[in-house]
Amino acid sequence: MPEVLLQRAFEVRGGDFDKAGETSSEIKALLKEVGIDPTLIRRAGVVTFEAEMNVVMYAESATVVFTLSDEDISIEVFDRGPGIADVDLAMQEGYSTATDEMRQMGFGFGMGLPNIKKNSDIFKLESEVGKGTRLYSAIRLDGAS
Protein backbone atom coordinates (compact mmCIF):
# COMPACT_ATOMS: atom_id res chain seq x y z
CA MET A 1 0.00 0.00 0.00
CA PRO A 2 1.33 3.46 -0.84
CA GLU A 3 2.10 5.63 2.13
CA VAL A 4 0.20 8.93 2.28
CA LEU A 5 2.61 11.79 2.87
CA LEU A 6 0.28 14.76 2.55
CA GLN A 7 -3.46 15.16 2.14
CA ARG A 8 -5.64 18.25 1.92
CA ALA A 9 -9.26 18.92 1.03
CA PHE A 10 -10.47 22.14 -0.59
CA GLU A 11 -13.92 23.49 -1.34
CA VAL A 12 -14.59 25.11 -4.72
CA ARG A 13 -17.73 27.14 -5.38
CA GLY A 14 -19.56 27.04 -8.68
CA GLY A 15 -19.77 30.37 -10.51
CA ASP A 16 -16.88 31.88 -8.56
CA PHE A 17 -14.68 32.82 -11.51
CA ASP A 18 -12.50 35.15 -9.46
CA LYS A 19 -11.34 32.44 -7.08
CA ALA A 20 -10.94 29.72 -9.71
CA GLY A 21 -7.34 28.65 -9.63
CA GLU A 22 -6.70 29.28 -5.94
CA THR A 23 -6.87 25.59 -5.08
CA SER A 24 -4.50 24.71 -7.93
CA SER A 25 -2.15 27.43 -6.76
CA GLU A 26 -2.13 26.08 -3.20
CA ILE A 27 -1.52 22.53 -4.39
CA LYS A 28 1.31 23.74 -6.58
CA ALA A 29 2.89 25.53 -3.61
CA LEU A 30 2.54 22.42 -1.40
CA LEU A 31 4.25 20.26 -4.03
CA LYS A 32 7.02 22.81 -4.50
CA GLU A 33 7.62 22.92 -0.77
CA VAL A 34 8.31 19.20 -0.61
CA GLY A 35 10.60 19.31 -3.65
CA ILE A 36 8.54 17.43 -6.26
CA ASP A 37 9.87 17.52 -9.84
CA PRO A 38 8.66 20.72 -11.64
CA THR A 39 7.27 18.76 -14.61
CA LEU A 40 5.07 16.72 -12.29
CA ILE A 41 4.00 19.87 -10.43
CA ARG A 42 3.04 21.46 -13.74
CA ARG A 43 0.99 18.41 -14.71
CA ALA A 44 -0.77 18.44 -11.33
CA GLY A 45 -1.39 22.19 -11.71
CA VAL A 46 -2.96 21.78 -15.15
CA VAL A 47 -5.15 18.88 -13.94
CA THR A 48 -6.39 20.79 -10.90
CA PHE A 49 -6.88 24.11 -12.69
CA GLU A 50 -8.89 22.59 -15.55
CA ALA A 51 -10.95 20.63 -13.01
CA GLU A 52 -11.54 23.78 -10.97
CA MET A 53 -12.66 25.67 -14.06
CA ASN A 54 -15.11 22.87 -14.84
CA VAL A 55 -16.56 23.14 -11.33
CA VAL A 56 -16.79 26.92 -11.58
CA MET A 57 -18.44 26.73 -15.00
CA TYR A 58 -20.83 23.82 -14.54
CA ALA A 59 -21.29 22.68 -10.94
CA GLU A 60 -22.78 24.14 -7.77
CA SER A 61 -19.82 23.23 -5.61
CA ALA A 62 -17.13 20.62 -5.23
CA THR A 63 -14.67 19.08 -2.84
CA VAL A 64 -11.16 18.68 -4.18
CA VAL A 65 -9.02 16.13 -2.36
CA PHE A 66 -5.32 16.33 -3.01
CA THR A 67 -3.11 13.45 -1.87
CA LEU A 68 0.61 13.01 -2.15
CA SER A 69 1.79 9.48 -1.49
CA ASP A 70 5.19 7.90 -1.93
CA GLU A 71 3.94 6.65 -5.32
CA ASP A 72 1.83 9.39 -6.83
CA ILE A 73 0.02 12.71 -6.69
CA SER A 74 -3.72 12.26 -6.85
CA ILE A 75 -6.47 14.79 -7.38
CA GLU A 76 -10.05 13.78 -6.70
CA VAL A 77 -12.92 16.12 -7.43
CA PHE A 78 -16.41 15.35 -6.17
CA ASP A 79 -18.83 17.89 -7.51
CA ARG A 80 -22.46 18.55 -6.79
CA GLY A 81 -24.17 19.62 -9.97
CA PRO A 82 -26.00 18.58 -13.11
CA GLY A 83 -23.61 15.74 -14.00
CA ILE A 84 -22.53 14.73 -17.50
CA ALA A 85 -25.09 12.88 -19.60
CA ASP A 86 -22.60 11.35 -22.04
CA VAL A 87 -19.12 10.99 -20.56
CA ASP A 88 -17.59 9.60 -23.80
CA LEU A 89 -18.86 12.59 -25.74
CA ALA A 90 -17.58 15.01 -23.07
CA MET A 91 -14.13 13.45 -23.44
CA GLN A 92 -13.96 14.26 -27.13
CA GLU A 93 -11.65 17.17 -27.85
CA GLY A 94 -13.65 20.12 -29.13
CA TYR A 95 -16.96 19.00 -27.64
CA SER A 96 -18.36 21.50 -25.18
CA THR A 97 -21.66 22.67 -23.76
CA ALA A 98 -20.12 25.99 -22.66
CA THR A 99 -21.96 29.25 -23.10
CA ASP A 100 -20.51 32.29 -24.86
CA GLU A 101 -19.97 33.84 -21.44
CA MET A 102 -17.77 30.91 -20.41
CA ARG A 103 -15.81 31.16 -23.64
CA GLN A 104 -15.19 34.81 -22.96
CA MET A 105 -13.46 33.67 -19.79
CA GLY A 106 -10.99 31.78 -21.98
CA PHE A 107 -12.41 28.33 -21.29
CA GLY A 108 -15.15 26.09 -22.65
CA PHE A 109 -13.53 25.04 -25.93
CA GLY A 110 -13.82 21.33 -25.22
CA MET A 111 -10.22 20.92 -24.17
CA GLY A 112 -10.44 20.76 -20.38
CA LEU A 113 -11.19 17.09 -19.84
CA PRO A 114 -8.79 15.95 -22.60
CA ASN A 115 -6.11 18.16 -21.00
CA ILE A 116 -6.75 16.51 -17.63
CA LYS A 117 -6.57 13.04 -19.16
CA LYS A 118 -3.39 13.85 -21.07
CA ASN A 119 -1.64 14.91 -17.87
CA SER A 120 -2.82 11.91 -15.83
CA ASP A 121 -1.32 8.45 -15.60
CA ILE A 122 -4.62 7.19 -14.22
CA PHE A 123 -7.82 8.98 -15.14
CA LYS A 124 -11.38 8.11 -14.11
CA LEU A 125 -14.55 10.06 -14.70
CA GLU A 126 -17.92 8.97 -13.37
CA SER A 127 -21.07 10.99 -13.48
CA GLU A 128 -24.68 10.77 -12.45
CA VAL A 129 -27.09 13.15 -14.11
CA GLY A 130 -28.77 15.42 -11.59
CA LYS A 131 -26.29 14.56 -8.84
CA GLY A 132 -22.74 15.29 -9.86
CA THR A 133 -19.44 14.09 -11.21
CA ARG A 134 -16.44 12.39 -9.68
CA LEU A 135 -13.08 12.83 -11.29
CA TYR A 136 -9.96 10.96 -10.28
CA SER A 137 -6.52 11.77 -11.64
CA ALA A 138 -3.21 10.29 -10.53
CA ILE A 139 0.27 11.30 -11.62
CA ARG A 140 3.02 8.81 -10.85
CA LEU A 141 6.07 10.20 -9.11
CA ASP A 142 8.40 7.97 -11.13
CA GLY A 143 7.28 9.85 -14.23
CA ALA A 144 5.91 6.76 -15.97
CA SER A 145 2.84 7.35 -18.09
Place this chain on the structure above:
Amino acid sequence: MKLKDIATLLEADVLAGADLLDIDIGTAVASDGMSEILAAPHPGALMITGLINIQSIRTAEMADLPAVLYVRGKRPNDRCVELAAAKRIAVLATRLGMFDVCGLLRERGVRGGM
Protein backbone atom coordinates in the same frame (compact mmCIF):
# COMPACT_ATOMS: atom_id res chain seq x y z
CA MET B 1 15.36 38.06 -26.77
CA LYS B 2 15.22 39.88 -23.45
CA LEU B 3 11.80 40.84 -22.14
CA LYS B 4 12.91 44.47 -21.95
CA ASP B 5 13.76 44.42 -25.67
CA ILE B 6 10.33 42.95 -26.39
CA ALA B 7 8.74 45.77 -24.38
CA THR B 8 10.69 48.35 -26.40
CA LEU B 9 9.95 46.70 -29.75
CA LEU B 10 6.22 46.49 -29.09
CA GLU B 11 6.04 49.84 -27.28
CA ALA B 12 4.52 47.92 -24.41
CA ASP B 13 3.86 49.24 -20.92
CA VAL B 14 5.21 47.16 -18.08
CA LEU B 15 2.41 46.72 -15.54
CA ALA B 16 4.12 44.20 -13.25
CA GLY B 17 7.56 42.70 -12.86
CA ALA B 18 9.73 45.67 -13.80
CA ASP B 19 12.55 43.76 -12.10
CA LEU B 20 12.01 40.71 -14.31
CA LEU B 21 12.79 42.34 -17.65
CA ASP B 22 16.14 40.59 -18.02
CA ILE B 23 14.38 37.26 -18.58
CA ASP B 24 15.38 35.67 -21.87
CA ILE B 25 12.44 34.74 -24.06
CA GLY B 26 13.05 32.15 -26.77
CA THR B 27 9.53 30.81 -27.14
CA ALA B 28 6.06 32.30 -27.17
CA VAL B 29 2.54 30.92 -27.01
CA ALA B 30 -0.39 32.97 -28.28
CA SER B 31 -4.08 32.36 -27.71
CA ASP B 32 -7.23 33.74 -26.12
CA GLY B 33 -8.16 30.19 -25.14
CA MET B 34 -6.51 29.25 -21.88
CA SER B 35 -6.97 25.49 -22.33
CA GLU B 36 -5.07 25.83 -25.57
CA ILE B 37 -2.09 27.20 -23.66
CA LEU B 38 -2.46 24.59 -20.93
CA ALA B 39 -2.61 21.82 -23.56
CA ALA B 40 0.99 22.37 -24.55
CA PRO B 41 2.81 24.04 -21.69
CA HIS B 42 6.17 25.50 -22.62
CA PRO B 43 7.83 26.52 -19.38
CA GLY B 44 9.68 29.77 -19.78
CA ALA B 45 7.62 30.95 -22.76
CA LEU B 46 6.02 34.37 -23.16
CA MET B 47 2.22 34.16 -23.16
CA ILE B 48 0.52 36.49 -25.65
CA THR B 49 -3.21 36.95 -25.18
CA GLY B 50 -6.15 39.29 -25.46
CA LEU B 51 -7.84 37.69 -22.47
CA ILE B 52 -7.44 40.07 -19.55
CA ASN B 53 -9.25 38.27 -16.74
CA ILE B 54 -7.61 36.70 -13.70
CA GLN B 55 -7.56 33.28 -15.35
CA SER B 56 -4.92 34.51 -17.76
CA ILE B 57 -2.51 34.96 -14.84
CA ARG B 58 -3.57 31.66 -13.28
CA THR B 59 -2.89 29.96 -16.61
CA ALA B 60 0.58 31.47 -16.78
CA GLU B 61 1.17 30.33 -13.20
CA MET B 62 0.06 26.74 -13.89
CA ALA B 63 2.05 26.50 -17.12
CA ASP B 64 5.18 28.08 -15.58
CA LEU B 65 5.17 31.02 -17.98
CA PRO B 66 7.20 33.95 -16.61
CA ALA B 67 5.51 36.73 -18.55
CA VAL B 68 2.14 37.68 -20.03
CA LEU B 69 1.73 40.20 -22.85
CA TYR B 70 -1.73 41.63 -23.42
CA VAL B 71 -2.51 42.77 -26.95
CA ARG B 72 -5.02 45.07 -28.69
CA GLY B 73 -4.68 47.80 -26.06
CA LYS B 74 -6.36 45.68 -23.42
CA ARG B 75 -5.53 46.30 -19.79
CA PRO B 76 -6.04 43.86 -16.94
CA ASN B 77 -7.57 45.14 -13.71
CA ASP B 78 -5.57 45.86 -10.55
CA ARG B 79 -6.38 42.51 -8.96
CA CYS B 80 -4.95 40.73 -11.95
CA VAL B 81 -1.78 42.81 -11.88
CA GLU B 82 -1.42 42.28 -8.12
CA LEU B 83 -1.76 38.52 -8.50
CA ALA B 84 0.87 38.54 -11.25
CA ALA B 85 3.24 40.54 -9.08
CA ALA B 86 2.68 38.13 -6.16
CA LYS B 87 3.41 35.16 -8.43
CA ARG B 88 6.48 36.83 -9.94
CA ILE B 89 4.95 37.00 -13.42
CA ALA B 90 5.80 40.01 -15.57
CA VAL B 91 2.86 41.77 -17.23
CA LEU B 92 3.18 43.84 -20.40
CA ALA B 93 0.48 45.54 -22.45
CA THR B 94 0.75 46.75 -26.04
CA ARG B 95 -1.65 48.48 -28.42
CA LEU B 96 -0.61 46.17 -31.26
CA GLY B 97 -2.81 43.27 -32.33
CA MET B 98 -1.90 39.64 -31.83
CA PHE B 99 -0.96 39.01 -35.45
CA ASP B 100 1.49 41.91 -35.57
CA VAL B 101 2.97 41.03 -32.18
CA CYS B 102 3.57 37.44 -33.27
CA GLY B 103 5.01 38.55 -36.61
CA LEU B 104 7.42 41.04 -35.04
CA LEU B 105 8.64 38.54 -32.46
CA ARG B 106 8.99 35.77 -35.03
CA GLU B 107 11.08 38.05 -37.26
CA ARG B 108 13.48 38.47 -34.35
CA GLY B 109 13.87 34.78 -33.76
CA VAL B 110 11.27 34.00 -31.09
CA ARG B 111 9.81 30.57 -31.86
CA GLY B 112 6.26 29.36 -31.51
CA GLY B 113 5.59 26.95 -28.69
CA MET B 114 2.33 25.33 -29.74
